[in-house]
Amino acid sequence: MLKSQTSFTNRVDLLSQLTKNANADSEQKWDVIVVGGGIVGAGILQEATRRGLSALLIEQQDFAWGTSSRSSKMVHGGLRYIAQGDVKLTKHSLQERELLLKQAPGLINRMGYYFVVRKSQFPGRFIMGTLLSIYDWLAGIKDHKFLNLQETIKKFPGLRTDKLKGTCYYTDTVVDDSRLVMRVLQEAVQAGAHVLNYTKAKTLLTDPNTARVIGVIIEDTSQDLNDITDSKSNESLTLKSSVVINATGAWADRLRNEVVNEQRVRPLRGSHLVITEGTICLDGALTLLHPKDNRPVFIYPWEGVTVIGTTDLDHTENLDNEAKISQIEVDYLLEAFNQTFPDKEISAQDIISTWSGVRPVIASDNNFSKNASKEARTHSIWADNALITASGGKLTTFRLTAIEAVNAAIPWLEPDQKNKYSQEGHNDDVFTNSPSEQLFLNHPNIHNYKKSWLQRLTGRYGNNAALILQQVNEKENLIIGNTQFCFAECRWAIKNEAVIHLDDLLLRRTRLGLLLKNGAEELFPALYCIFQQELGWEEVKWQDEVMRYNEIWKEFYYLPKTTLMSSKQD
Numbered sequence: 001m002l003k004s005q006t007s008f009t010n011r012v013d014l015l016s017q018l019t020k021n022a023n024a025d026s027e028q029k030w031d032v033i034v035v036g037g038g039i040v041g042a043g044i045l046q047e048a049t050r051r052g053l054s055a056l057l058i059e060q061q062d063f064a065w066g067t068s069s070r071s072s073k074m075v076h077g078g079l080r081y082i083a084q085g086d087v088k089l090t091k092h093s094l095q096e097r098e099l100l101l102k103q104a105p106g107l108i109n110r111m112g113y114y115f116v117v118r119k120s121q122f123p124g125r126f127i128m129g130t131l132l133s134i135y136d137w138l139a140g141i142k143d144h145k146f147l148n149l150q151e152t153i154k155k156f157p158g159l160r161t162d163k164l165k166g167t168c169y170y171t172d173t174v175v176d177d178s179r180l181v182m183r184v185l186q187e188a189v190q191a192g193a194h195v196l197n198y199t200k201a202k203t204l205l206t207d208p209n210t211a212r213v214i215g216v217i218i219e220d221t222s223q224d225l226n227d228i229t230d231s232k233s234n235e236s237l238t239l240k241s242s243v244v245i246n247a248t249g250a251w252a253d254r255l256r257n258e259v260v261n262e263q264r265v266r267p268l269r270g271s272h273l274v275i276t277e278g279t280i281c282l283d284g285a286l287t288l289l290h291p292k293d294n295r296p297v298f299i300y301p302w303e304g305v306t307v308i309g310t311t312d313l314d315h316t317e318n319l320d321n322e323a324k325i326s327q328i329e330v331d332y333l334l335e336a337f338n339q340t341f342p343d344k345e346i347s348a349q350d351i352i353s354t355w356s357g358v359r360p361v362i363a364s365d366n367n368f369s370k371n372a373s374k375e376a377r378t379h380s381i382w383a384d385n386a387l388i389t390a391s392g393g394k395l396t397t398f399r400l401t402a403i404e405a406v407n408a409a410i411p412w413l414e415p416d417q418k419n420k421y422s423q424e425g426h427n428d429d430v431f432t433n434s435p436s437e438q439l440f441l442n443h444p445n446i447h448n449y450k451k452s453w454l455q456r457l458t459g460r461y462g463n464n465a466a467l468i469l470q471q472v473n474e475k476e477n478l479i480i481g482n483t484q485f486c487f488a489e490c491r492w493a494i495k496n497e498a499v500i501h502l503d504d505l506l507l508r509r510t511r512l513g514l515l516l517k518n519g520a521e522e523l524f525p526a527l528y529c530i531f532q533q534e535l536g537w538e539e540v541k542w543q544d545e546v547m548r549y550n551e552i553w554k555e556f557y558y559l560p561k562t563t564l565m566s567s568k569q570d
Contacts (some may be wrong), residue, residue, distance in 0.1 A: 060201070077097055
């Protein structure tokens with residue numbers, strides 16, 4: 001098995017080795033193959049590897065390509081779940097929130113939330129205060145309070161004062177969700193796991209006599225297999241394993257339907273608008289009830305911009321295509337902002353970017369008849385003849401889902417695997433790789449960096465943070481624009497984090513494509529030099545990647561064409 005202590009699995013080498021084994025009819029067999037490279041798949045891979053199992057993760061697109069790079073960027077307990085009676089989910093979520101805060105500061109950060117209270121509104125101050133008391137008690141903290149009318153107006157200049165009574169303050173946290181996935185994957189790789197992005201699980205491999213799942217047939221979708229193995233593009237490879245764990249989220253029914261004919265996952269779309277921080281300055285999240293349907297909507301700071309979200313709609317589009325915001329959602333979110341801050345009214349011209357994600361919610365009935373926003377956010381685990389499926393749940397509770405999924409794999413392991421496997425092998429550490437300031441002691445110019453920025457870097461990259469600063473020139477450590485990203489991070493990701501396409505870098509390894517105007521095209525000249533140096537990209541390859549990226553960004557991370565046409569006419 002191939003190992004690396006700093007880089008992700010070398011994709012070229014691993015695919016070549018897998019191809020050679022397949023051609024030689026090798027008896028190589030993985031203990032676990034995880035299908036799905038989002039946060040749940042990453043957590044399962046980490047948990048399986050920690051328990052001594054040989055594990056491989058494959059992802060059809062890029063790591064965190066689906067839901068796990070398109071969430072609302074919140075690691076939270078889910079205050080509304082208390083109101084819905086699901087105290088258990090809230091308790092588990094809050095415990096995990098506090099654990100993540102402790103173990104990954106700089107990646108997960110506590111932030112103030114302010115719930116707007118108006119006359120004749122439900123919930124009002126008393127009920128909201130009661131819910132927050134329970135919320136804090138479950139979390140083991142006490143930081144909620146009420147801001148009166150004057151305090152609220154001072155905190156949020158321009159806030160509509162009609163029927164305004166004040167705001168209920170509490171705390172939750174924000175995260176770079178995609179970097180959380182990468183950090184967990186990095187931990188798994190350093191523990192001996194292997195990962196492959198742009199690798200499709202074409203079909204399950206089953207025993208013809210027992211129908212037991214015994215592996216997967218995979219297909220490389222990176223469009224560069226010719227350069228890797230001298231084989232034909234899209235060639236299939238057969239991989240054997242004792243158990244396959246399906247962690248494909250909103251896509252879970254598709255793979256599971258090869259074993260069980262049942263539809264359990266209800267894909268729900270949530271969309272967000274991104275505007276410049278200068279449009280409105282917030283140091284916390286404003287939580288309001290939308291005037292149209294009374295759904296909670298957040299306006300909050302994130303990575304140097306302001307985000308407005310989210311929606312909650314059934315996603316009926318093809319799941320193989322990236323989710324994108326609709327005109328109805330744009331109007332809905334603009335209405336929420338403009339009615340809240342009438343003196344700061346915004347339009348399509350103020351929007352830098354958008355993103356939409358598809359939540360894998362477990363449906364309460366086969367007809368999907370329940371109101372989408374009232375569906376439970378709990379996860380489910382199914383064990384079907386050596387195919388373990390994990391879906392649903394929340395970003396916050398990925399570790400708990402992973403532990404349960406790996407436990408469900410125990411009965412399907414071979415006897416010798418069970419001997420080396422410990423059901424009690426997991427612990428409460430999300431990250432064993434918990435860096436401290438000691439990492440940077442040998443860096444000659446460490447005094448040039450803010451402590452908060454160094455904490456941010458270590459939160460995202462663990463012990464690799466020191467290497468990022470050591471292996472580049474000082475200019476690449478400079479902050480890019482109003483973001484907190486630097487070119488040193490770009491170089492590290494390109495070299496060490498399985499970047500195949502330009503969009504992998506700008507939309508997931510970093511979030512520069514969401515934070516800078518026009519998809520961060522101002523960075524293209526500098527990025528071309530880095531891609532050329534680290535991956536050997538020539539001019540033709542670079543231009544192809546720029547074209548691909550621009551098409552993706554305009555179609556799925558900006559505004560609908562109808563919005564743009566209307567904006568130009570205005």
